């Protein structure tokens with residue numbers, strides 16, 4: 001099958017940031033066969049892009065997709081984690097709940113131009129199937145933790161789930177398995193060493209971990225190991241090119257050097273970190289040290305939205321505040337982080353993240369007709385500071401259209417919303433019971 005996209009303003013996001021203002025892209029068997037400007041070649045199907053921007057599909061480097069079902073729940077309740085979230089997770093997290101929430105998230109991400117996601121939660125074989133069916137690309141991570149998580153009662157059971165996930169993903173073309181120790185303090189050094197060994201025997205997988213996110217974590221590392229949380233991970237052998245570290249907020253210069261030396265990659269969750277009042281990651285310093293840094297939404301419980309566009313302003317502003325200047329993180333760099341650099345964070349940059357001959361055809365079309373986007377002096381400025389998910393008109397992954405003219409073709413929108421709201425109904429009833437029990441206690 002040959003598909004030709006014509007009349008496209010192509011932002012390739014290749015190493016030279018090549019653009020074709022009046023360009024075309026030829027997609028053959030899911031791959032970009034050729035692209036350029038001037039007279040286009042022949043094809044079976046041609047689609048006129050109307051002068052709109054065509055750019056690489058975006059990469060969300062850290063997410064907990066199923067948690068879209070918790071979006072906005074107990075938003076302004078101080079102890080919402082212990083009052084609502086953990087009891088609800090213990091009672092309701094099941095393969096069916098994970099399927100409903102992850103599918104809702106896949107739908108939201110496709111409609112917002114995200115084509116690749118790294119997920120980390122429970123029942124991840126279900127998430128792998130959701131991603132596969134939605135047409136997206138992804139890295140799925142089975143969480144390991146010591147806080148009585150919903151799908152394993154011991155670390156042995158958790159590792160068995162990781163084995164099963166690796167086997168499951170071997171049969172899926174766009175989904176990569178990963179092992180996801182929740183955080184250093186919730187797994188401990190011995191388990192982190194075991195994770196590093198497991199990864200050695202599963203080189204096709206990735207490691208995902210929350211790192212240097214809270215003061216409590218820093219205190220834990222100082223008290224139990226007399227060093228930083230990053231150094232504890234390094235000594236456990238957990239930091240390596242296959243490792244995706246989310247957050248990385250509380251890092252000194254030596255920690256940043258450690259990430260760079262070990263080839264560790266970083267998922268930057270600016271909006272979620274800001275909303276929790278936790279701080280601003282030193283993204284400019286990390287990127288200068290040669291660490292790939294991708295942009296991430298975090299789970300919708302903490303970040304509320306899976307919209308990468310709404311991250312861009314915060315990512316950019318945090319870097320400028322930390323640098324006390326307008327200069328850090330120009331708009332081109334933000335778009336690189338959301339595409340090719342995000343793909344590098346997940347180890348998928350040979351396949352996706354830029355529009356180049358030989359890569360898989362993962363691309364999105366940005367409709368430029370909104371008054372909010374006009375006039376256009378600098379396309380990257382428009383993308384970073386003015387574009388919204390609703391401006392994404394078409395989405396293609398692996399040469400297949402996932403969305404055309406705002407209609408998602410791989411998921412049944414009405415059913416996805418019904419299934420999600422059915423679970424939300426169960427949550428509401430449980431919340432009412434929790435509140436009633438608390439009130440009775442006085």
Ligand SMILES: [Zn+2]
Nearest residue numbers: 210246298299
């Ligand atoms: Zn997270």
